[in-house]
Amino acid sequence: MSDKKKVYICRMLPESVVSPLKKEFEVEMWPHEDQPVTKEELNAQSKDAHALLTMLTDPIDEDLLANAENLEIVSNLAVGYDNINLNAAKKQGVVVTNTPDVLTDTTADLTFALLMATARRIPEGVDFIKEDQWTTWSPLLLAGADIHHKTIGIVGMGKIGEAVARRAKGFDMKILYHNRSRKESAEREIGATYVDFDQLLAESDFVVCMTPLTEETDGMFNGEAFKKMKNSAIFINSSRGKVVNEKDLQKALEKGKIKAAGLDVFEQEPIRSSHPLLELDNVVALPHIGSSSVETRHKMMELTVNNISNVLNGEKAITPIK
Structure with missing residues:
Protein backbone atom coordinates (compact mmCIF):
# COMPACT_ATOMS: atom_id res chain seq x y z
CA MET A 1 0.00 0.00 0.00
CA VAL A 102 -11.03 33.43 -11.69
CA LEU A 103 -14.48 33.06 -13.25
CA THR A 104 -15.89 36.50 -12.49
CA ASP A 105 -15.56 38.11 -15.90
CA THR A 106 -16.38 34.94 -17.82
CA THR A 107 -19.65 34.47 -15.92
CA ALA A 108 -20.49 38.16 -16.34
CA ASP A 109 -19.89 37.81 -20.10
CA LEU A 110 -22.31 34.90 -20.28
CA THR A 111 -24.89 36.67 -18.12
CA PHE A 112 -24.91 39.73 -20.34
CA ALA A 113 -24.93 37.57 -23.47
CA LEU A 114 -27.99 35.76 -22.09
CA LEU A 115 -29.65 39.09 -21.38
CA MET A 116 -28.99 40.28 -24.93
CA ALA A 117 -30.08 37.02 -26.53
CA THR A 118 -33.35 37.08 -24.60
CA ALA A 119 -34.07 40.75 -25.20
CA ARG A 120 -33.32 40.63 -28.93
CA ARG A 121 -34.87 37.18 -29.47
CA ILE A 122 -31.69 35.83 -31.02
CA PRO A 123 -32.42 32.09 -30.61
CA GLU A 124 -35.82 32.62 -32.24
CA GLY A 125 -34.09 34.35 -35.13
CA VAL A 126 -31.68 31.47 -35.62
CA ASP A 127 -34.53 28.96 -35.69
CA PHE A 128 -36.55 31.25 -37.99
CA ILE A 129 -33.92 30.96 -40.70
CA LYS A 130 -33.20 27.26 -40.13
CA GLU A 131 -36.92 26.50 -40.49
CA ASP A 132 -37.19 28.50 -43.76
CA GLN A 133 -39.71 30.93 -42.29
CA TRP A 134 -37.88 34.04 -43.56
CA THR A 135 -39.73 34.98 -46.74
CA THR A 136 -39.65 38.80 -46.69
CA TRP A 137 -38.72 41.85 -44.64
CA SER A 138 -41.41 43.29 -42.39
CA PRO A 139 -41.36 46.25 -39.96
CA LEU A 140 -41.77 44.25 -36.75
CA LEU A 141 -40.19 40.94 -37.75
CA LEU A 142 -38.90 39.35 -34.51
CA ALA A 143 -38.83 42.78 -32.88
CA GLY A 144 -37.29 42.56 -29.45
CA ALA A 145 -36.51 45.00 -26.67
CA ASP A 146 -33.79 47.64 -26.56
CA ILE A 147 -31.06 47.22 -23.98
CA HIS A 148 -29.33 50.59 -24.14
CA HIS A 149 -30.57 53.33 -21.81
CA LYS A 150 -32.84 50.88 -19.96
CA THR A 151 -32.79 50.10 -16.22
CA ILE A 152 -31.05 46.98 -15.00
CA GLY A 153 -31.67 45.70 -11.47
CA ILE A 154 -29.00 43.36 -10.11
CA VAL A 155 -29.94 41.21 -7.13
CA GLY A 156 -26.70 40.13 -5.49
CA MET A 157 -23.89 42.63 -5.98
CA GLY A 158 -20.90 40.39 -5.40
CA LYS A 159 -17.90 40.40 -7.70
CA ILE A 160 -19.85 38.87 -10.59
CA GLY A 161 -22.73 41.26 -10.02
CA GLU A 162 -20.31 44.19 -10.17
CA ALA A 163 -18.82 42.82 -13.38
CA VAL A 164 -22.32 42.62 -14.91
CA ALA A 165 -22.90 46.21 -13.81
CA ARG A 166 -19.73 47.35 -15.56
CA ARG A 167 -20.99 45.79 -18.79
CA ALA A 168 -24.36 47.48 -18.31
CA LYS A 169 -22.62 50.82 -17.89
CA GLY A 170 -21.19 50.40 -21.38
CA PHE A 171 -24.77 50.20 -22.67
CA ASP A 172 -25.68 53.45 -20.93
CA MET A 173 -28.04 51.62 -18.60
CA LYS A 174 -29.32 52.90 -15.28
CA ILE A 175 -28.02 50.47 -12.68
CA LEU A 176 -29.98 49.53 -9.56
CA TYR A 177 -28.88 46.86 -7.14
CA HIS A 178 -30.04 45.04 -4.03
CA ASN A 179 -27.64 43.26 -1.71
CA ARG A 180 -27.35 42.22 1.92
CA SER A 181 -25.07 45.21 2.42
CA ARG A 182 -24.26 48.40 0.55
CA LYS A 183 -21.38 48.18 -1.93
CA GLU A 184 -19.86 51.64 -1.91
CA SER A 185 -17.29 50.62 -4.52
CA ALA A 186 -20.06 49.79 -7.00
CA GLU A 187 -21.82 53.06 -6.24
CA ARG A 188 -18.66 55.13 -6.55
CA GLU A 189 -16.96 53.44 -9.49
CA ILE A 190 -19.92 52.22 -11.57
CA GLY A 191 -22.68 54.61 -10.57
CA ALA A 192 -24.97 51.88 -9.20
CA THR A 193 -27.82 52.87 -6.89
CA TYR A 194 -28.81 50.79 -3.87
CA VAL A 195 -32.56 50.16 -3.52
CA ASP A 196 -34.72 47.72 -1.60
CA PHE A 197 -35.90 44.54 -3.30
CA ASP A 198 -39.42 45.74 -4.05
CA GLN A 199 -38.24 49.00 -5.61
CA LEU A 200 -35.76 47.12 -7.78
CA LEU A 201 -38.51 44.80 -9.03
CA ALA A 202 -40.87 47.68 -9.76
CA GLU A 203 -38.43 49.91 -11.65
CA SER A 204 -36.16 47.51 -13.56
CA ASP A 205 -36.53 46.63 -17.23
CA PHE A 206 -34.08 43.77 -16.68
CA VAL A 207 -33.98 41.93 -13.36
CA VAL A 208 -30.73 39.98 -13.12
CA CYS A 209 -30.33 37.43 -10.33
CA MET A 210 -26.74 36.98 -9.16
CA THR A 211 -27.39 36.06 -5.54
CA PRO A 212 -25.96 32.89 -3.97
CA LEU A 213 -28.33 30.20 -2.72
CA THR A 214 -28.95 30.53 1.01
CA GLU A 215 -31.86 29.89 3.35
CA GLU A 216 -32.88 33.52 2.83
CA THR A 217 -32.67 33.48 -0.98
CA ASP A 218 -34.21 30.04 -1.56
CA GLY A 219 -37.31 30.66 -3.70
CA MET A 220 -37.09 34.46 -3.39
CA PHE A 221 -38.23 34.90 -6.99
CA ASN A 222 -41.79 33.66 -6.56
CA GLY A 223 -45.26 34.68 -7.69
CA GLU A 224 -45.28 37.75 -5.46
CA ALA A 225 -41.94 38.92 -6.82
CA PHE A 226 -43.00 38.49 -10.45
CA LYS A 227 -46.24 40.43 -9.79
CA LYS A 228 -44.17 43.42 -8.69
CA MET A 229 -42.18 43.48 -11.93
CA LYS A 230 -43.14 45.41 -15.06
CA ASN A 231 -45.14 43.48 -17.66
CA SER A 232 -42.34 44.39 -20.06
CA ALA A 233 -39.57 43.20 -17.73
CA ILE A 234 -37.10 40.48 -18.63
CA PHE A 235 -35.79 38.15 -15.91
CA ILE A 236 -32.26 36.71 -16.10
CA ASN A 237 -30.84 34.06 -13.77
CA SER A 238 -27.29 32.77 -13.91
CA SER A 239 -26.78 32.22 -10.18
CA ARG A 240 -28.59 29.17 -8.74
CA GLY A 241 -31.82 27.60 -9.94
CA LYS A 242 -33.38 27.18 -6.53
CA VAL A 243 -33.62 30.92 -5.92
CA VAL A 244 -36.52 30.79 -8.39
CA ASN A 245 -39.90 29.08 -7.99
CA GLU A 246 -40.12 27.70 -11.53
CA LYS A 247 -43.86 27.04 -11.44
CA ASP A 248 -44.46 30.66 -10.49
CA LEU A 249 -42.08 31.81 -13.21
CA GLN A 250 -43.93 29.71 -15.78
CA LYS A 251 -47.28 31.22 -14.75
CA ALA A 252 -45.86 34.74 -14.88
CA LEU A 253 -44.55 34.18 -18.40
CA GLU A 254 -47.73 32.49 -19.64
CA LYS A 255 -50.00 35.21 -18.23
CA GLY A 256 -47.83 38.08 -19.45
CA LYS A 257 -46.89 39.24 -15.95
CA ILE A 258 -43.33 39.54 -17.29
CA LYS A 259 -42.12 39.57 -20.87
CA ALA A 260 -39.37 36.94 -21.04
CA ALA A 261 -36.73 35.00 -19.13
CA GLY A 262 -33.16 33.94 -19.80
CA LEU A 263 -32.02 31.04 -17.63
CA ASP A 264 -28.65 29.35 -17.23
CA VAL A 265 -29.65 27.45 -14.08
CA PHE A 266 -32.64 25.41 -12.91
CA GLU A 267 -34.13 23.95 -9.74
CA GLN A 268 -33.14 20.41 -10.74
CA GLU A 269 -30.31 19.90 -13.20
CA PRO A 270 -29.93 18.72 -15.85
CA ILE A 271 -33.35 19.49 -17.32
CA ARG A 272 -34.83 17.56 -20.25
CA SER A 273 -36.49 18.81 -23.42
CA SER A 274 -39.87 18.12 -21.81
CA HIS A 275 -39.32 20.79 -19.14
CA PRO A 276 -42.42 23.09 -19.09
CA LEU A 277 -40.37 26.29 -19.42
CA LEU A 278 -38.90 25.06 -22.71
CA GLU A 279 -42.37 25.05 -24.26
CA LEU A 280 -42.44 28.84 -24.07
CA ASP A 281 -41.05 30.94 -26.93
CA ASN A 282 -40.14 33.72 -24.51
CA VAL A 283 -37.61 31.61 -22.59
CA VAL A 284 -33.95 31.27 -23.53
CA ALA A 285 -32.40 28.30 -21.71
CA LEU A 286 -28.74 27.32 -21.38
CA PRO A 287 -27.14 24.25 -19.69
CA HIS A 288 -25.39 25.96 -16.73
CA ILE A 289 -22.41 27.23 -18.73
CA GLY A 290 -21.79 30.54 -16.94
CA SER A 291 -18.08 29.97 -16.42
CA SER A 292 -17.60 27.63 -19.35
CA SER A 293 -14.77 29.02 -21.40
CA VAL A 294 -11.70 26.87 -22.00
Whole structure:
Protein backbone atom coordinates (compact mmCIF):
# COMPACT_ATOMS: atom_id res chain seq x y z
CA MET A 1 0.00 0.00 0.00
CA SER A 2 1.29 3.44 -0.91
CA ASP A 3 2.36 5.74 1.91
CA LYS A 4 1.37 8.74 -0.19
CA LYS A 5 -1.76 10.68 0.65
CA LYS A 6 -4.74 9.86 -1.53
CA VAL A 7 -6.60 12.35 -3.71
CA TYR A 8 -9.89 11.38 -5.31
CA ILE A 9 -11.11 13.44 -8.28
CA CYS A 10 -14.84 13.19 -8.91
CA ARG A 11 -14.77 13.85 -12.67
CA MET A 12 -12.26 13.08 -15.42
CA LEU A 13 -10.00 16.11 -15.85
CA PRO A 14 -7.22 16.74 -18.40
CA GLU A 15 -3.92 15.03 -17.69
CA SER A 16 -2.12 18.38 -17.83
CA VAL A 17 -4.18 19.52 -14.82
CA VAL A 18 -3.87 16.31 -12.83
CA SER A 19 -0.17 15.56 -13.41
CA PRO A 20 1.16 17.90 -10.66
CA LEU A 21 -0.90 16.02 -8.09
CA LYS A 22 0.34 12.66 -9.35
CA LYS A 23 3.93 13.71 -8.64
CA GLU A 24 3.15 14.09 -4.93
CA PHE A 25 0.12 11.98 -4.14
CA GLU A 26 -1.75 8.82 -4.98
CA VAL A 27 -4.46 10.01 -7.36
CA GLU A 28 -7.63 8.20 -8.37
CA MET A 29 -10.18 9.71 -10.73
CA TRP A 30 -13.71 8.94 -11.86
CA PRO A 31 -13.21 7.88 -15.52
CA HIS A 32 -16.08 9.89 -17.04
CA GLU A 33 -16.13 13.53 -18.09
CA ASP A 34 -19.87 13.83 -18.78
CA GLN A 35 -21.27 11.64 -15.99
CA PRO A 36 -21.13 12.44 -12.28
CA VAL A 37 -19.58 9.95 -9.92
CA THR A 38 -22.16 7.68 -8.31
CA LYS A 39 -23.01 8.25 -4.68
CA GLU A 40 -21.84 4.72 -3.84
CA GLU A 41 -18.46 5.21 -5.50
CA LEU A 42 -17.95 8.62 -3.92
CA ASN A 43 -18.71 7.26 -0.46
CA ALA A 44 -16.37 4.31 -0.98
CA GLN A 45 -13.50 6.43 -2.30
CA SER A 46 -13.91 9.01 0.47
CA LYS A 47 -13.30 6.51 3.27
CA ASP A 48 -9.53 6.58 2.81
CA ALA A 49 -9.11 9.81 0.82
CA HIS A 50 -7.13 12.74 2.18
CA ALA A 51 -8.54 15.11 -0.44
CA LEU A 52 -11.62 15.27 -2.65
CA LEU A 53 -11.79 17.37 -5.81
CA THR A 54 -15.53 17.80 -6.26
CA MET A 55 -18.11 19.24 -8.63
CA LEU A 56 -21.44 20.89 -7.77
CA THR A 57 -23.09 17.58 -8.61
CA ASP A 58 -21.26 15.77 -5.80
CA PRO A 59 -23.14 15.78 -2.47
CA ILE A 60 -20.66 16.03 0.40
CA ASP A 61 -23.03 15.34 3.26
CA GLU A 62 -22.70 14.64 6.95
CA ASP A 63 -22.60 10.84 6.57
CA LEU A 64 -19.82 10.97 3.98
CA LEU A 65 -17.74 13.32 6.10
CA ALA A 66 -18.24 11.27 9.26
CA ASN A 67 -16.87 8.18 7.50
CA ALA A 68 -13.94 9.93 5.81
CA GLU A 69 -11.45 9.63 8.66
CA ASN A 70 -8.41 10.82 6.69
CA LEU A 71 -10.09 13.66 4.84
CA GLU A 72 -8.30 17.02 5.08
CA ILE A 73 -9.80 19.05 2.24
CA VAL A 74 -12.76 19.22 -0.12
CA SER A 75 -11.75 21.35 -3.10
CA ASN A 76 -14.89 22.36 -5.01
CA LEU A 77 -14.63 23.20 -8.71
CA ALA A 78 -17.09 26.11 -8.48
CA VAL A 79 -17.73 29.38 -6.70
CA GLY A 80 -20.90 27.95 -5.14
CA TYR A 81 -20.71 25.26 -2.49
CA ASP A 82 -24.31 24.39 -1.66
CA ASN A 83 -23.43 20.74 -2.39
CA ILE A 84 -21.26 20.64 0.74
CA ASN A 85 -22.39 20.47 4.36
CA LEU A 86 -20.10 23.18 5.72
CA ASN A 87 -21.09 22.67 9.35
CA ALA A 88 -20.27 18.97 9.19
CA ALA A 89 -16.99 19.70 7.43
CA LYS A 90 -15.99 22.19 10.12
CA LYS A 91 -16.93 19.70 12.82
CA GLN A 92 -14.64 17.11 11.20
CA GLY A 93 -11.83 19.64 10.76
CA VAL A 94 -12.04 19.46 6.97
CA VAL A 95 -11.01 22.52 4.95
CA VAL A 96 -13.45 23.45 2.17
CA THR A 97 -12.30 25.58 -0.77
CA ASN A 98 -13.93 27.03 -3.87
CA THR A 99 -12.83 28.89 -7.02
CA PRO A 100 -13.77 32.56 -6.69
CA ASP A 101 -12.45 35.44 -8.77
CA VAL A 102 -11.03 33.43 -11.69
CA LEU A 103 -14.48 33.06 -13.25
CA THR A 104 -15.89 36.50 -12.49
CA ASP A 105 -15.56 38.11 -15.90
CA THR A 106 -16.38 34.94 -17.82
CA THR A 107 -19.65 34.47 -15.92
CA ALA A 108 -20.49 38.16 -16.34
CA ASP A 109 -19.89 37.81 -20.10
CA LEU A 110 -22.31 34.90 -20.28
CA THR A 111 -24.89 36.67 -18.12
CA PHE A 112 -24.91 39.73 -20.34
CA ALA A 113 -24.93 37.57 -23.47
CA LEU A 114 -27.99 35.76 -22.09
CA LEU A 115 -29.65 39.09 -21.38
CA MET A 116 -28.99 40.28 -24.93
CA ALA A 117 -30.08 37.02 -26.53
CA THR A 118 -33.35 37.08 -24.60
CA ALA A 119 -34.07 40.75 -25.20
CA ARG A 120 -33.32 40.63 -28.93
CA ARG A 121 -34.87 37.18 -29.47
CA ILE A 122 -31.69 35.83 -31.02
CA PRO A 123 -32.42 32.09 -30.61
CA GLU A 124 -35.82 32.62 -32.24
CA GLY A 125 -34.09 34.35 -35.13
CA VAL A 126 -31.68 31.47 -35.62
CA ASP A 127 -34.53 28.96 -35.69
CA PHE A 128 -36.55 31.25 -37.99
CA ILE A 129 -33.92 30.96 -40.70
CA LYS A 130 -33.20 27.26 -40.13
CA GLU A 131 -36.92 26.50 -40.49
CA ASP A 132 -37.19 28.50 -43.76
CA GLN A 133 -39.71 30.93 -42.29
CA TRP A 134 -37.88 34.04 -43.56
CA THR A 135 -39.73 34.98 -46.74
CA THR A 136 -39.65 38.80 -46.69
CA TRP A 137 -38.72 41.85 -44.64
CA SER A 138 -41.41 43.29 -42.39
CA PRO A 139 -41.36 46.25 -39.96
CA LEU A 140 -41.77 44.25 -36.75
CA LEU A 141 -40.19 40.94 -37.75
CA LEU A 142 -38.90 39.35 -34.51
CA ALA A 143 -38.83 42.78 -32.88
CA GLY A 144 -37.29 42.56 -29.45
CA ALA A 145 -36.51 45.00 -26.67
CA ASP A 146 -33.79 47.64 -26.56
CA ILE A 147 -31.06 47.22 -23.98
CA HIS A 148 -29.33 50.59 -24.14
CA HIS A 149 -30.57 53.33 -21.81
CA LYS A 150 -32.84 50.88 -19.96
CA THR A 151 -32.79 50.10 -16.22
CA ILE A 152 -31.05 46.98 -15.00
CA GLY A 153 -31.67 45.70 -11.47
CA ILE A 154 -29.00 43.36 -10.11
CA VAL A 155 -29.94 41.21 -7.13
CA GLY A 156 -26.70 40.13 -5.49
CA MET A 157 -23.89 42.63 -5.98
CA GLY A 158 -20.90 40.39 -5.40
CA LYS A 159 -17.90 40.40 -7.70
CA ILE A 160 -19.85 38.87 -10.59
CA GLY A 161 -22.73 41.26 -10.02
CA GLU A 162 -20.31 44.19 -10.17
CA ALA A 163 -18.82 42.82 -13.38
CA VAL A 164 -22.32 42.62 -14.91
CA ALA A 165 -22.90 46.21 -13.81
CA ARG A 166 -19.73 47.35 -15.56
CA ARG A 167 -20.99 45.79 -18.79
CA ALA A 168 -24.36 47.48 -18.31
CA LYS A 169 -22.62 50.82 -17.89
CA GLY A 170 -21.19 50.40 -21.38
CA PHE A 171 -24.77 50.20 -22.67
CA ASP A 172 -25.68 53.45 -20.93
CA MET A 173 -28.04 51.62 -18.60
CA LYS A 174 -29.32 52.90 -15.28
CA ILE A 175 -28.02 50.47 -12.68
CA LEU A 176 -29.98 49.53 -9.56
CA TYR A 177 -28.88 46.86 -7.14
CA HIS A 178 -30.04 45.04 -4.03
CA ASN A 179 -27.64 43.26 -1.71
CA ARG A 180 -27.35 42.22 1.92
CA SER A 181 -25.07 45.21 2.42
CA ARG A 182 -24.26 48.40 0.55
CA LYS A 183 -21.38 48.18 -1.93
CA GLU A 184 -19.86 51.64 -1.91
CA SER A 185 -17.29 50.62 -4.52
CA ALA A 186 -20.06 49.79 -7.00
CA GLU A 187 -21.82 53.06 -6.24
CA ARG A 188 -18.66 55.13 -6.55
CA GLU A 189 -16.96 53.44 -9.49
CA ILE A 190 -19.92 52.22 -11.57
CA GLY A 191 -22.68 54.61 -10.57
CA ALA A 192 -24.97 51.88 -9.20
CA THR A 193 -27.82 52.87 -6.89
CA TYR A 194 -28.81 50.79 -3.87
CA VAL A 195 -32.56 50.16 -3.52
CA ASP A 196 -34.72 47.72 -1.60
CA PHE A 197 -35.90 44.54 -3.30
CA ASP A 198 -39.42 45.74 -4.05
CA GLN A 199 -38.24 49.00 -5.61
CA LEU A 200 -35.76 47.12 -7.78
CA LEU A 201 -38.51 44.80 -9.03
CA ALA A 202 -40.87 47.68 -9.76
CA GLU A 203 -38.43 49.91 -11.65
CA SER A 204 -36.16 47.51 -13.56
CA ASP A 205 -36.53 46.63 -17.23
CA PHE A 206 -34.08 43.77 -16.68
CA VAL A 207 -33.98 41.93 -13.36
CA VAL A 208 -30.73 39.98 -13.12
CA CYS A 209 -30.33 37.43 -10.33
CA MET A 210 -26.74 36.98 -9.16
CA THR A 211 -27.39 36.06 -5.54
CA PRO A 212 -25.96 32.89 -3.97
CA LEU A 213 -28.33 30.20 -2.72
CA THR A 214 -28.95 30.53 1.01
CA GLU A 215 -31.86 29.89 3.35
CA GLU A 216 -32.88 33.52 2.83
CA THR A 217 -32.67 33.48 -0.98
CA ASP A 218 -34.21 30.04 -1.56
CA GLY A 219 -37.31 30.66 -3.70
CA MET A 220 -37.09 34.46 -3.39
CA PHE A 221 -38.23 34.90 -6.99
CA ASN A 222 -41.79 33.66 -6.56
CA GLY A 223 -45.26 34.68 -7.69
CA GLU A 224 -45.28 37.75 -5.46
CA ALA A 225 -41.94 38.92 -6.82
CA PHE A 226 -43.00 38.49 -10.45
CA LYS A 227 -46.24 40.43 -9.79
CA LYS A 228 -44.17 43.42 -8.69
CA MET A 229 -42.18 43.48 -11.93
CA LYS A 230 -43.14 45.41 -15.06
CA ASN A 231 -45.14 43.48 -17.66
CA SER A 232 -42.34 44.39 -20.06
CA ALA A 233 -39.57 43.20 -17.73
CA ILE A 234 -37.10 40.48 -18.63
CA PHE A 235 -35.79 38.15 -15.91
CA ILE A 236 -32.26 36.71 -16.10
CA ASN A 237 -30.84 34.06 -13.77
CA SER A 238 -27.29 32.77 -13.91
CA SER A 239 -26.78 32.22 -10.18
CA ARG A 240 -28.59 29.17 -8.74
CA GLY A 241 -31.82 27.60 -9.94
CA LYS A 242 -33.38 27.18 -6.53
CA VAL A 243 -33.62 30.92 -5.92
CA VAL A 244 -36.52 30.79 -8.39
CA ASN A 245 -39.90 29.08 -7.99
CA GLU A 246 -40.12 27.70 -11.53
CA LYS A 247 -43.86 27.04 -11.44
CA ASP A 248 -44.46 30.66 -10.49
CA LEU A 249 -42.08 31.81 -13.21
CA GLN A 250 -43.93 29.71 -15.78
CA LYS A 251 -47.28 31.22 -14.75
CA ALA A 252 -45.86 34.74 -14.88
CA LEU A 253 -44.55 34.18 -18.40
CA GLU A 254 -47.73 32.49 -19.64
CA LYS A 255 -50.00 35.21 -18.23
CA GLY A 256 -47.83 38.08 -19.45
CA LYS A 257 -46.89 39.24 -15.95
CA ILE A 258 -43.33 39.54 -17.29
CA LYS A 259 -42.12 39.57 -20.87
CA ALA A 260 -39.37 36.94 -21.04
CA ALA A 261 -36.73 35.00 -19.13
CA GLY A 262 -33.16 33.94 -19.80
CA LEU A 263 -32.02 31.04 -17.63
CA ASP A 264 -28.65 29.35 -17.23
CA VAL A 265 -29.65 27.45 -14.08
CA PHE A 266 -32.64 25.41 -12.91
CA GLU A 267 -34.13 23.95 -9.74
CA GLN A 268 -33.14 20.41 -10.74
CA GLU A 269 -30.31 19.90 -13.20
CA PRO A 270 -29.93 18.72 -15.85
CA ILE A 271 -33.35 19.49 -17.32
CA ARG A 272 -34.83 17.56 -20.25
CA SER A 273 -36.49 18.81 -23.42
CA SER A 274 -39.87 18.12 -21.81
CA HIS A 275 -39.32 20.79 -19.14
CA PRO A 276 -42.42 23.09 -19.09
CA LEU A 277 -40.37 26.29 -19.42
CA LEU A 278 -38.90 25.06 -22.71
CA GLU A 279 -42.37 25.05 -24.26
CA LEU A 280 -42.44 28.84 -24.07
CA ASP A 281 -41.05 30.94 -26.93
CA ASN A 282 -40.14 33.72 -24.51
CA VAL A 283 -37.61 31.61 -22.59
CA VAL A 284 -33.95 31.27 -23.53
CA ALA A 285 -32.40 28.30 -21.71
CA LEU A 286 -28.74 27.32 -21.38
CA PRO A 287 -27.14 24.25 -19.69
CA HIS A 288 -25.39 25.96 -16.73
CA ILE A 289 -22.41 27.23 -18.73
CA GLY A 290 -21.79 30.54 -16.94
CA SER A 291 -18.08 29.97 -16.42
CA SER A 292 -17.60 27.63 -19.35
CA SER A 293 -14.77 29.02 -21.40
CA VAL A 294 -11.70 26.87 -22.00
CA GLU A 295 -9.41 29.41 -20.38
CA THR A 296 -11.51 29.91 -17.26
CA ARG A 297 -12.32 26.27 -16.63
CA HIS A 298 -8.60 25.43 -16.77
CA LYS A 299 -7.87 28.22 -14.28
CA MET A 300 -10.57 26.83 -12.00
CA MET A 301 -9.12 23.33 -12.24
CA GLU A 302 -5.62 24.59 -11.48
CA LEU A 303 -6.88 26.46 -8.42
CA THR A 304 -8.58 23.33 -7.05
CA VAL A 305 -5.35 21.37 -7.55
CA ASN A 306 -3.24 24.06 -5.87
CA ASN A 307 -5.60 24.20 -2.91
CA ILE A 308 -5.24 20.45 -2.45
CA SER A 309 -1.47 20.53 -2.77
CA ASN A 310 -1.16 23.31 -0.20
CA VAL A 311 -3.37 21.70 2.41
CA LEU A 312 -1.92 18.20 2.08
CA ASN A 313 1.57 19.69 2.43
CA GLY A 314 0.63 21.47 5.62
CA GLU A 315 0.25 24.93 4.10
CA LYS A 316 -2.73 27.27 4.09
CA ALA A 317 -5.46 26.89 1.46
CA ILE A 318 -5.49 29.62 -1.17
CA THR A 319 -9.27 30.14 -1.26
CA PRO A 320 -10.83 28.64 1.88
CA ILE A 321 -14.51 29.13 2.54
CA LYS A 322 -14.76 30.95 5.84
